[in-house]
Amino acid sequence: MIKRTSHRAPPLLLWGAALCAAIAAIPLVYLVIRIGGAGAADIWAILTRLRTWETVATSVGLATVVVIACLLISYPTALLLTRTKLPLRRLWFTTVALPLAVPSYVAAYAWVALIPGMNGFWAAALILTMVSFPYVLLPLLISLRSADIGLEQVARSLGNKPVAAFFATTFRQSVPAAAAGSLLVALYVLSDFGAVALLRVDAFTRVIYTSYRASFDRTNAAVLAGMLVLLAVILISLERKARGRSLRFRADKGVASSPLPKALTPALSALSSLWFVAIATISLAIPVISLLIRLGEGTRRPLDWAELLGAVANTAWVSALGAVIAVLLALPIAALASRFRSRSASTIESVSYSGLALPGVVIGLSLVFLSINTVPFLYQSFVLLAFAYAVLFLPKSLGASRTALENVPPALGQVAQTLGYKPLRAWLYTSGRISWPGIAAGGLLVMLTAMKELPATLMLRPTGFDTLATELWSRTELAAFGAAAPYALALIVLAAIPSFALSRGFLTNSKETMVNA
């Protein structure tokens, strides 16, 4: 279990961590201040507007449809993968994690490029399902794999038929994992900007963005952003609960016996293979083929390499800066949370997870307000953009750093201190030295994720500063699908790196990483 020293945190660490958490909370706090400053009458007018509730209905409806679709895809897929002797099982195992590597707006672009004119609610539902179902499938696979088959055997021995025994035991054990995954998908759909914007669905994020662009009254955008944050907070707290329960189910120490995979009849085998081929086709093959067609067809003018490389460089360094800020903010909080369990420590930690509840479009909006009103010289500066990335993806860095630090026994630091090292040096030479690869990996994950970020980048980038995501966006908006293709490809390659590491981690049975992906 996690070892913690039970005495009080050093004040310097506590205040340092509190300061970092406070910095991370700036966008959320400023959003609240901005809404608060709007005046009750204005807010009331917005809340009673029919269009507001149409937006709620669209977003909630989209999230619901996508979650149901993800569950319908994931359960049969997970059962086939864990309980049958499916042909090419290992190949399919890897394949089903890959859609995570496709950013939603890249998928949307690919479909639109293939079927120009494709748009609307159901198109968005299809595309979002195809990029987010692994969020349900992967926890479900883990849960089914680690479910103790002993319970099912007990149920069989008590006279239940196989299917009944499965539903009475293993299925029930998998419910919390599926629930946690579903809530992540719902959160993903609510926060997604790229797909709904490209497919012209008036969900929260698109409405917030367009009313921000309309610019004469930004109160509407702020209030809608507040509502979206509220929805996200509800989803996150539900997800926490569900995940807590799903962890409890595998808190056993003994080795759970795994089920013997069942042989499939040739007909069933063919049918199952068809199922996987269909999933792979819709989620991966079609977008990739569409992209390649557009790439091959070329642009009217030849690819501007300088422009592409310029975008890559911009993307890389502003994301790297964001990652550095994220790691710097995360370190004191992780050092505190990995060693001390007190009310103040856990409050600080929860505050710093606020990025989870802030979709990119909301952070973008809040930082636009903030910079215009209080620090105008930062408006549309890359520092502000990097800061937005840092807040958005701080949870990733925090999770990685915290895990790495928790694995260092506290006794090492104490030994170093008794050997004459002052506390900070003792920490650097033991915990810091031993955990840096994990901390750095967290930073890299932040950087790779930030490179794909679209809405905050669109709102905060300096004029003329283009990243891969914004280039893809502007070309797609102009229906210049061929010109957009190289950017889409570059983004997929970038996104594939963490997903690849992730799926490898999954295959080698690492249980935690994917939920935070």
Added chain:
Amino acid sequence: MKAISIRDLSSGYGGDPVIRDISFDLEEKELLAILGPSGSGKTTLLKTIAGFLPAQSGLIKLDSQVVSSPQKIVPPEKRNIGLVPQEGSLFPHLDVSANISFGIRRNPKKTQRVAELLEIIDMKEYAHARPQELSGGQQQRVALARALAPTPKLILLDEPFTAMDTSLRAQMRRDIRNILTLTATTAIMVTHDQEEALATADQLAIMQDGRLIAFGTPHELYEKPASQDVASSLGEVNAIPATVESEHSVNTELGTFVARIMGDAVLGQHGIVLVRPEALTIEETDSPNAKITGSVFHGHDSTVTVSTNSGMVLKVRESQQHDRVPGTLCAVKVLREGIFLK
């Protein structure tokens, strides 16, 4: 000269003190074992001595210097105290030599010192081994050498043998004891294992619920425990209701036998007499005073449970193997002196 003096020390994690009113002195070169069940406060005491926890009241003196008091706390890095934690305490990213030299990096003679210590712990050929390649016992020896490197005034050992299996522990106890003697180091070791404490220590401190309930040599405490708690924390003990019959005997259900009368008891005083299971014996007889109720075989000896005529349950240790059938009537006799307590 006193290596460490503790007076009326209370300490804890900020709320109510976890340990209270601790006082003792330890001479130089002595090994003190602090014995107590988990939660008795022994690790808290160790952390307070190391300087990781402040004294809420009282004081700690090292070499006559106050290092902890409510007004003052010398930080751990300035105390010159070595620490050997439980398992897994070596720096995993450093080899054996680098682990040992961690505390003497600026010392010009560090190479020589490391070689010397490798010699003492008998691990010369492991100088460049990684901690992961060592056995548990070797790891603890390196951890001890690392703590000894800066020649500390005092070494603290926190349950140093917990992670080892029984066969290894006895050997490790002897090794550590030898190394400490060889280097003339004062040491305090925390343990919950009475056998370990009795076998290793010069002085023994027994803790219960955050208080020191006994302090003395292992012999003193074993032979003349001041209370039933002290006696039972050093091994199983039978407490038999008794009446003082003379200056050195008591009368009990098992008859009259020799006992050391503790405190100011008068003739006719009622109390209990403590008798170790190995001080009792079972005989077959025509006039039984007990019935055998059970027997547990331990290998080197066995423990027989008997129930006396009045229903009192006693444990008897037998080193020779007898066939003890539950239900058999027998006579329980006292072989050795008991301890009478009011």
